Amino acid sequence: MPVTVKTFATSGEAAAALSSExxxxxxxxxxxxxxxxxxxxxxxxxxxxxxxxxxxxLDIASSRITIGAGVTFARVLAExxxxxxxxxxxxxxGPAVRNMGTIGGNLFAPMPFGDFxxxxxxxxxxxxxxxxxxxxxxxxxxxxxxxxxxxxxxVLSISCQRPSGxxxxxxxxxxxxxxxxxxxxxxxxxxxxxxxxxxxxxxxxGAMAATPVRAKAAERALEGRVLDAAxxxxxVAAATEGTSPxxxxxxxxxxxxxxxxxHLRRLLTGQD
Amino acid sequence: MAKTALxxxxxxxxxxxxxxxxxxxxxxxxxxxxxxxxxxGCGQGGCGACTVLIDGDAHLACxxxxxxxxxxxxxxxxxxxxxxxxxxLQRAFMEHFAAQCGYCTPGMLMAAKxxxxxxxxxxxxxxxxxxxxxxxxxxxxxxxxxxxxAAASGGRARA
Numbered sequence: 281m282p283v284t285v286k287t288f289a290t291s292g293e294a295a296a297a298l299s300s301e302x303x304x305x306x307x308x309x310x311x312x313x314x315x316x317x318x319x320x321x322x323x324x325x326x327x328x329x330x331x332x333x334x335x336x337x338l339d340i341a342s343s344r345i346t347i348g349a350g351v352t353f354a355r356v357l358a359e360x361x362x363x364x365x366x367x368x369x370x371x372x373x374g375p376a377v378r379n380m381g382t383i384g385g386n387l388f389a390p391m392p393f394g395d396f397x398x399x400x401x402x403x404x405x406x407x408x409x410x411x412x413x414x415x416x417x418x419x420x421x422x423x424x425x426x427x428x429x430x431x432x433x434x435v436l437s438i439s440c441q442r443p444s445g446x447x448x449x450x451x452x453x454x455x456x457x458x459x460x461x462x463x464x465x466x467x468x469x470x471x472x473x474x475x476x477x478x479x480x481x482x483x484x485x486g487a488m489a490a491t492p493v494r495a496k497a498a499e500r501a502l503e504g505r506v507l508d509a510a511x512x513x514x515x516v517a518a519a520t521e522g523t524s525p526x527x528x529x530x531x532x533x534x535x536x537x538x539x540x541x542x543h544l545r546r547l548l549t550g551q552d
Numbered sequence: 553m554a555k556t557a558l559x560x561x562x563x564x565x566x567x568x569x570x571x572x573x574x575x576x577x578x579x580x581x582x583x584x585x586x587x588x589x590x591x592x593g594c595g596q597g598g599c600g601a602c603t604v605l606i607d608g609d610a611h612l613a614c615x616x617x618x619x620x621x622x623x624x625x626x627x628x629x630x631x632x633x634x635x636x637x638x639x640x641l642q643r644a645f646m647e648h649f650a651a652q653c654g655y656c657t658p659g660m661l662m663a664a665k666x667x668x669x670x671x672x673x674x675x676x677x678x679x680x681x682x683x684x685x686x687x688x689x690x691x692x693x694x695x696x697x698x699x700x701x702a703a704a705s706g707g708r709a710r711a
Contacts, residue, residue: 283574285556285619307617311597314615317574318595327574327617354609374685375666376603376610460684 283317287329291410291436294330299412299432304328306434308350308385311377335384335436338362346408346439349384353396356383364442364449368399368468371453374460384435387420388427391487392462392530395453397424398486401494402468403449405440409433424491448472452547453486454539456530463487464531465540467547471507478502483515483544488523488536497521498544512548516541560621562587563631571618578602578613581628589629589658593687600686603659604628610666612685629658632665641665644703645696652690659686664700673704 286304288294298304304326307313316324335350340361347356353369356362357378362369372378372386372395386396387407400420407423408415411433420438443449450469455461466486471478481502483495497518505511525536546552555570562585569584581587581604590613593601602613605627632639641664644650651657660683667674667682674682679700680693688696 282572285573285617287619310615310617310620311612314576314617315596318576318614324574329617329620373597374600375663375682376600376612376685377597379609379611380597380615459681 283324284326285329286326287331289331291330291332291335291434294328294332295410295432295434296412297326297328298434301326301328302431306330308382309352309380311373311381312385312389330434337437339439343442344439345442346437347383348437349382349435351383353378353381353383364446365396365399367451368396371395371451371455371459371466377460383438387423387435387438391490391526392464392528394492395463395466395486398466398484398492399449399451399468400438400440401484401492402451402470402482403440403443404470404482405438407438408436410436421494427491443470444472447550450547450550452543454543462528462530465525465536465543466492467540467543469547471502471548473507477504477506478511479504483519485519485523485540487531488520488525488540490524490526493523495519495522495544502548507548512545515548516545519544556619558618558622560623561625563627564625575618576614577604577611577616577618577621577626580618581613581626587628587630590662591655591658593655593659598687599656600659600663600683601656603662603686605662605666608666608669610663610685627662627665629661632661639665640706641668641700641703644699644706648695648699648702650691650695650699656686656688656690660688660696664703667700668704674701676701679704 305313305324307327307329335348337348339346353372356365356369405420406417407420408417453466454464463486468484470482472480481499483498484492485495486492498515501514501518519541520537525533527533558571559568590604591601593599595614597612597615603610604613607624641661663683663686679697
């Protein structure tokens with residue numbers, strides 16, 4: 281069924297159009313919305329686009345980086361300043377998907393997709409959202425928890441602190457098809473060290489719930505501790521707390537619960 | 553519903569068509585432009601059979617809203633050959649038996665062209681990564697990888 285396509289020059293106009301129409305979806309790179317249209321999703325009657333250049337801007341010169349919602353994974357991979365995010369962007373899709381898919385769209389990708397959002401959750405990111413009444417910044421955790429109840433809002437950008445050291449941010453994606461494929465489980469850890477101890481640990485898991493979630497019990501097990509065998513064992517033992525994985529064609533919920541601790545151990549100890 | 557006028561470059565030639573809202577680039581190319589080389593495989597971005605180049609970069613035509621290519625350059629397999637002369641990649645695919653049923657071949661060739669345009673001397677790993685989004689159920693990929701590597705090393709000399 282044909283849909284109405286509305287293209288706007290500014291993100292503000294696009295956000296206003298999204299908030300005034302019930303069945304409107306914002307089209308970013310197309311890998312989610314065009315797929316829904318191809319499958320005959322009748323819940324989409326209007327597609328909203330914005331050609332606003334602000335949506336594809338990168339601000340990566342300082343210690344706090346801001347990535348426009350329309351920036352593609354390929355663009356992230358092309359920026360040397362974003363090297364810490366290259367393993368994340370490179371783990372998503374093949375080259376064509378990376379040329380199309382955007383950082384903003386990834387925040388809405390249903391499991392087993394949405395790996396970039398997992399990394400952003402570990403990195404304590406802030407999502408800038410344009411609503412009918414102006415722009416506001418939302419912590420990514422809050423954003424992900426409410427992403428299905430966001431009528432009439434448009435994601436403008438996402439920002440996070442650059443990790444302090446090369447070892448502070450770690451990422452692993454477990455997939456059956458390499459180098460691309462949906463996630464069995466995705467793990468991202470942010471482990472800033474102060475005086476040899478972990479201060480402000482964040483562990484984020486993908487494909488372990490409907491949205492990326494934090495492994496808060498594992499974080500607590502690491503907080504204020506030295507990264508050694510005892511603290512790693514405590515974090516691994518707590519890895520599944522608060523998760524609710526489901527069965528899909530890639531893995532069963534049981535399998536995901538069984539292996540998430542194994543991969544968390546490898547993430548924390550730097551094993552391949 | 554009103555149709556939208558759309559103009560873009562198709563293999564170096566200007567084309568103008570009227571598209572319905574929400575129509576993807578693959579349907580536009582096949583049904584309105586008459587270029588049957590990009591194939592419909594999954595419609596979900598999982599198989600790569602519809603891979604085309606937009607402004608030189610590999611894109612999936614089935615996930616591209618037709619209207620987004622307004623004023624841009626779209627290259628498909630149909631534009632790869634030069635008159636009666638096959639492109640070095642096409643010749644290498646023939647010589648290395650890289651096509652069996654042939655359904656993935658247009659997408660494979662365009663993904664490989666995107667790679668060689670940006671990186672004329674790729675490593676084997678780079679070739680594997682370049683075609684990672686393209687599924688082939690016949691060949692087991694080895695002949696395809698070998699063909700791309702052969703086209704890279706000998707392509708220009710034989711072109």
